[in-house]
């Protein structure tokens with residue numbers, strides 16, 4: 001496989017984790033990083049060995065020596081940043097939540113399809129060894145046909161109201177930040193969502209601080225999911241059939257083990273180690289697809305991203321949560 005030249009757009013928390021992961025990703029080079037401030041980009045480039053530092057995002061999009069741009073900005077900037085990169089002819093890997101709403105996601109996907117450029121939502125759990133092991137166990141028939149997925153993702157956020165997880169202008173709220181994980185993995189295991197029913201508590205800034213939602217899947221089966229910025233939950237995902245269940249142990253989105261408990265009383269735990277901090281797996285998948293000339297990953301397709309953004313729109317309509325982008 002030929003070397004893939006990455007650009008990182010934004011220099012916050014997840015950008016740092018991804019840059020760290022690229023060091024452990026075969027055939028990856030960090031060609032450039034962009035920040036709204038040149039000194040910020042330069043400091044990041046020095047720390048992570050990026051070949052170039054840019055003081056604005058457009059300059060990274062226009063850089064001739066970049067193949068894929070990883071977008072690591074807050075949710076309301078994703079669509080604009082992704083459209084910029086795609087318009088400059090770059091492939092894109094965009095952080096979750098992919099955009100603020102289905103309408104924005106549709107614009108981004110349409111451009112990637114029109115220009116035949118690679119585009120993937122950075123739902124890294126989909127590419128983790130733990131999920132591959134869960135799929136293998138399900139396919140073996142050991143737990144029988146899957147009927148129910150239960151999943152929670154919660155922590156007690158101690159940030160102030162201006163922080164992006166509480167700030168409506170930055171796409172804050174438990175659903176977009178955390179709820180997308182149980183939603184996405186439930187859909188990965190049980191397939192497309194036919195209907196959703198949600199309840200939430202909105203906090204002082206107007207965003208959801210915890211949300212519960214139940215999914216009915218088109219092919220049968222239910223998923224019962226929750227996300228919280230108030231409670232430290234077990235962060236487990238359990239997949240159950242008539243013969244037993246398999247659990248992605250805490251924290252399920254980055255678990256190093258899955259446990260199987262069968263109706264006959266037997267149980268076992270399987271180690272599912274990942275590379276480095278875990279983000280290398282999504283980078284490897286993006287590089288594999290990009291190098292093969294694909295415009296999407298079969299593990300996180302455009303249609304799935306669009307459908308899940310639509311489910312989140314429906315949940316938000318039910319819980320009364322609107323963002324600025326919804327008015328456009």
Ligand SMILES: NC(=O)c1ccc[n+]([C@@H]2O[C@H](COP(=O)([O-])OP(=O)(O)OC[C@H]3O[C@@H](n4cnc5c(N)ncnc54)[C@H](OP(=O)(O)O)[C@@H]3O)[C@@H](O)[C@H]2O)c1
Nearest residue numbers: 010011012013014015034035036072073074075095096097
């Ligand atoms: N996959 C995961 O495990 C994971 C974990 C955490 C977060 N995320 C996702 O990654 C994205 C970023 O989250 P984060 O925790 O890294 O956020 P963060 O630490 O706040 O960093 C966001 C970066 O975006 C850039 N930015 C552009 N416009 C901005 C604005 N108006 N306000 C603030 N920052 C702005 C800034 O970079 P410059 O100043 O350099 O321009 C900033 O450093 C979100 O989509 C989030 O859901 C994913």
